[in-house]
Amino acid sequence: MAVPYNHHEVEQKWQKIWDDEQAFKVSEDYSKPKYYALVEFPYPSGAGLHVGHPRPYTALDIVARKRRMQGYNVLYPMGFDAFGLPTENYAIKNHIHPRIVTRNNVARFKEQLHALGYSFDWDREVNTTDEEYYKWTQWIFLKLFKAGLAYKSEMPINWCTSCKVGLANEEVVNGVCERCGSAVVRKVKSQWMLKITEYADRLIQDLDGVDYVERVKVSQKNWIGKSQGAEVDFTISGKEDKLRIYTTRPDTLFGATYMVVSPEHPLIDKYKEEIGNYEQLCAYREQAAKKSDFERTELAKDKTGVQIRGLTATNPVNGKEIPIWISDYVLMTYGTGAIMAVPAHDERDWEFAKKFGLPIIEVVAGSPVSVQEQVFTDVATGTLVNSEFLNGLSVADAKERIIAFLEEKGIGTSKTNFKLRDWVFSRQRYWGEPIPIVNCEKCGYVPMDENELPLTLPEVESYEPTDNGESPLAAMTEWVNTTCPCCGGPARRETDTMPQWAGSSWYFLRYMDPHNKEALASQEALKYWMPVDWYNGGMEHTTLHLLYSRFWHKFLYDQGVVPCPEPYQKRTSHGMILGLNPHSFVNQTQEEQKRLVEQYGSEKAARAALVEEFGEMAEHPIVKMSKSLGNVVNPDEIVEEYGADTLRTYEMFIGAFDMSAAWSEDGVKGCRRFLERVWKLQDILVEGEDYSADLETRMHQTIKKVSGDYENLKYNTAIAAMMALINDMNKKGAVTKGEYRTLLTLLNPVAPHITEELWQICGFAGKIYQTSWPEYEEAKTVEATVEIAMQIGGKMRGTFSIPQDLDKEQVIAQAKELLGDKLTGTIVKEIYVPGRLVNIVVKP
């Protein structure tokens, strides 16, 4: 009998052996085929590793381990994205330097990751807060600055009232701060901006050449929001000036009955003398400015606006004079900040026209209902009317025709617009990369000399942000006051720091050559390792990190720093690990449910009572894990009680990798039992390197299934296949050494410790991590005899077994014989699907 499976001993033993042997050290031999597997590096929070972290890490650890066994030189690195607000806030609260907080947190994370047995090459660890790392983050910023892609701009930014920091649009969720949930207001500040918009088109186009899961591609495209239309100049009646608008429906130009400009549009101030109701407009503008983004979108469903008195516009195609309004449904930040309103064919314009009694003219016919009653926006079926030379054309043809006309007359051009805005790159915080720019009174903003990098963070007394919106660095006069690199005169350093997304925008490059002092990575390393072959990360990073890092990479490509235009060849996304909601009715024990029903009279009433007490959330049985609900699972405890191999197996078995899944401790136990059964197979081990006759097909099938599933994110069915195999082995009561060896190898990427231990116990040569991946023969995955389903008219009527190679007539004949009396009526069709079924279609 085997000794009992002791996961503590086994896991500690093998983790030490791997460390001592440097088992997963990346080879510098660039002649070998390479494979670069990447997971998003974590933010080392004070809470330690969450049970959600191991899911993607284990998935790609499986791929990495398998690739090594297949002979690849594998780069599977790990690091820490350690700059950021939570650390800084913790430091402020507890009066500890953020560097120390970071160091402690990183140490804890490393320990936890180590205990899970990942095959990371820790010699390549990166940390965004290391001077030797952020030196290159600053270096890239200087390149951006010199290329004119980093600029300073006075602009209204999203200001988090609690974090006291400016946020990028992407960091504002439903009008509140993504991190702390506090209200976000508009505040005008001078900010560093990055011109990501310059890359908008390429960021969409190049998605065609990469293998990203569809939903990631779609969200990137939506976020960038490309639209094709035209800009048209309307004359302001009696003036030289033109009012330029953007529209995606130039075909409806003859239907424009009024115009709308955004409240911030410069037109208003320019003609304030002639505007009869300037005061009224200003009042409206002020009101609009006070609204947060949240109010503007969520609460202001009802259209508001004011007509500009004293100014009108002229439609350039028919000379019609139309009024101009201001309204906050037109945004200054998109297009030209002005629109022509075609109420018949645009929903918002229609609502506005109805509210203010403005005329609605149909120019696209085809709606079953009058446009006075209902807006008609269908572009596929309509035909142009009331539009002179466009009459009778389809919408698509009319667009083409009108744009040609506008361009010929010089009153308009075709134009592409994007929703994407430039990236707000400054943060009024301490714990980030200093921006290596100096502000000189004479020379303006001057970049630091590259050779002087890194510009390190100075020691400050207080990390507290100031209420006037300045970074804590501003108080460091010694550090701030410097000399201009250009003229040598007195100058001030930039006191804002970079956002957290800076360091994570290029970290995958540093892993290739992490100790390089001359460059962010050597050209040889970049040429060999790029692009990342497989990058997995969370959906929440699709419009932030993923887009930002693709932008930086494209820029570095244009600069000749990196050899390829796209950083990631393949991108997948894992689902979240959720927890049970302890307040939900369905998660109560049966007794408790019964008690609640009795107490409140019915299940409905009981549920309502729970909602009353705990809020809407009580209706959702499966929710995000949170401290306040007390349903957070600590991975350390799982590793302690069941072992890392069990945790790894469970997280892979929990469900489809890309879907969210609810944690279940019973499920963990099931996976532990599975490993115990694998352990106990050593008791029925028999001599023999070959597969036994009755398991040979199963072995080949399992190798095929597991190998394929590991490549296709189907870890759950790979494990199910191995479970099924050991069930068969146990039924048979014997396993040959050859069979066991294969099973252990297949399971090794998922459960590396226990499989190495068993390998050694069985006296197999070497270590599993040094062996090669098992092969299968396609011919041997086919059963000699197959079970055939019998159907009459598509209804199941039993099964029978035949040898694989029997021909159609014989199979059908046999089926008919077995069906006997059940087969009545005239046979109209006989179908045989080889190896699967016989279907006999009869007419009564």
Place this chain on the structure above:
RNA sequence: GCUGGUGUGGCGGAAUGGCAGACGCAGCAGACUCAAAAUCUGCCGAGGGCAACCUUGUGUGGGUUCAAGUCCCACCACCAGCACCA
């Protein structure tokens, strides 16, 4: 509202158009045990039948097909992202 995704036993979930429910959990019964736990064996969608079996069943309603969880059309519910982007 738009975009994408998901609806299958008590639960997590499997099924190149071809035997729905693999695998796991929970449950039930049995073996072992003084007993419990652990372990092992068997059963396990619903309805009917002593039984062999029969009927029914993958969110709803239609359709295509010899055959539909899977394909097509229309809807419903839930989840995620976007949301006055002209």
